[in-house]
Amino acid sequence: MTVPVAPGRWPFLGHTPALLRRRFVFTDALHEHGEIVKIYLGPSPTYFVTSPRLTHEVLVTSGPKFRKGAMFDKFRPFVGNGLVLSNGDFHLRQRRLMQPAFHRDRLAGYVETMRRAAADLADSWQPGDVRMLDEDLQGLAVTIVGEALFSTELGKAAIAEARRSIYLIIQQGMIRALSPKFVEKLPIPGNRRFDEAITRMQAIVLEVIREWRTEGVDRGDLLSMLLLGGMTDEQARDEVLTLLTAGIETTALALAWTFHELGRHPEVEERVHAELDEVLDGRPVTGADLFRLAYVRQVVDEVLRQYPLWMLMRRTLTEVDLGDTRLPEGAEVIVSPHALHHDAASFEAPEKFDPDRWSPDRAKQPPKGAFVPFGAGSRQCIGNVFAQNEIVITVATVAARWRLVPVSDRPVRVKFTSAAYPESLPMTAVRR
Known part of the structure; x- marks a missing residue:
């Protein structure tokens, strides 16, 4: 059943105390109104899908009937038509060209980086x-994504520019995507900084690509794979910008929240340290250890459940029967990983940080569509294994040496954009 709901105050730019109110109250409560809820963001209706069953249908079973939605259209003029934003046959061609860069053998080569x-x-x-x-x-x-992308001296300049600009692009870009179009024309500092950052990033990436063209050698980096696969300079530029934006935010946030939760839960931290001591015995982590660090992976899965993206948007390419509702052609559809991951119907005590919910002796696989930290189907993040490996390797490397202790007089606050960001995360380094 479709129930019209008028939105209240949307929380994506608000601030709330961490640990007191993690949930996006409005979106997380929509399942109480049915599996599909019609809401209005301005004058146009949007269909909010609340159940795992229909989420799986949108992302997987009926995935070809949908394309990326309005929010992604607003990003395209700035970061190009990369894999996250492209649609249809072009998207499939680009994904096939990029897939070898994320093959198991290539991923193994990034572990040491x-x-x-x-x-x-x-x-x-x-x-x-x-x-x-x-x-x-x-x-x-x-640094990690940049070094995987670029292996030249000029690539170091691109990494430095990414350090300067990429988070401004991500956060200001999300504000633009969720604001009326006229806002991007306003002569305000945020717009100016965003436009300058995009211009700088595009220029340095194209410079690295042109340098590669003069040599044409496979350096073993991601850029070599893209260009050897037959991409034009513009296609490669768009995919590099996509990898920098999409490949950095999720990983950095997951790592930040992982150490935050370890600091809050000493019993979890102790088990992580015990596993690292047993598996690594003081040596550096290797690719062969990734699946031996079972409890660390449970912790990472629980962080990805607790702190996912707020929403994914799709648009119907034709009329679509979804559940009991017929969606018209061109209908905007929202799926919220955050709401799905905090639904008590799929996850017992969803507000509790509990890595053991993923243990083999206890885990009951959540329904299809209930756990989608990297999306699903043909639009699942191509770098999801890269990101998960990066998180596990970083946790293993850092936690083998250090405990990170919360600063008691500086409570962590959350700011919401596309995901939950810590406004700041001060922690004291204590040698193990």
């Missing part, structure tokens, strides 16, 4: 340092 970058970060700390951990991990995520 991830471990070394995480070790360099951990080595830079001193006992008693109060680290702004969110900033440290944002920089780490940029």
Whole structure:
């Protein structure tokens, strides 16, 4: 049944105290009105899908009947027609060209890059340092994706520019995507900084691509795979910008929230340390260890459940029968991973941080569509395994050396954009 609901105050730019109100109250409560809820964002209706069953249908079973929705259209002029934003046959061609870059053998080659970058970060700390951990991990995520993309001296300049600009692009871009079109024309500082950052990033990426063209050598990096696969300069530029934006935010946030939750739950932290001591026995983590670190992976899955994206948008390409509702052609559809991951029908005590819900002896697989931290179907994030490996390797490398202790007089606050960001995350480094 479709129930019209007028939206209240949308929370994506609000601030709420962490641990007191994690849930997006409005969107997480929509399931009480049915599996499909019609809401109005301005004058146009949008169909909010609330159940795992219909989420799986939108993302997987009937995926070809949908394309990316209005929010993604607003990003396209700025970051191009990369894999996250493209549609139809072009998207399928681009995905096939990019898939070899994320093959198992290539992913194994990135493990040492991830471990070394995480070790360099951990080595830079001193006992008693109060680290702004969110900033440290944002920089780490940029370094890892950047080094996987670029392996030249000019690539180092691109990584430096990404450190300067990419988070401004992500956050200001989300504000633009969720604002009326006239807002992007306003002569305000946020717009100016966003436009300048996009221009700088596009220029440096094209410069790296042109340098590669003069040599045409497979350097073993992601950019080589894209260009050897036959992409034009413009296609490669768009895909690089997509990988930088989509490949950094989710990973950096998951890492930040992982150390936050370990700091809040000493019993979980102790089990993580015990597993690291047993599996690694003081040596650096390797690719062969990834599946031996079973409890660390449970912790990561629980973080991805607790702190996912707020929403995914789709648009119908034709009339679609979804459940008991016929959606018209061109209908905007929203799926909220956050709402799905906090639904008590799929997850017992969903507000509780409980890595053991993913343990083999206890885990009851959630229904299809209930756990979608990286999307699903043909539009599932192509770098999902890369990101999960990066998180596990970083946790293993850092937690083998350090405990990160919350600063008691500086409560963590959350700001909402496309996902839940810590407004700041101060933690004290304590040598194990």
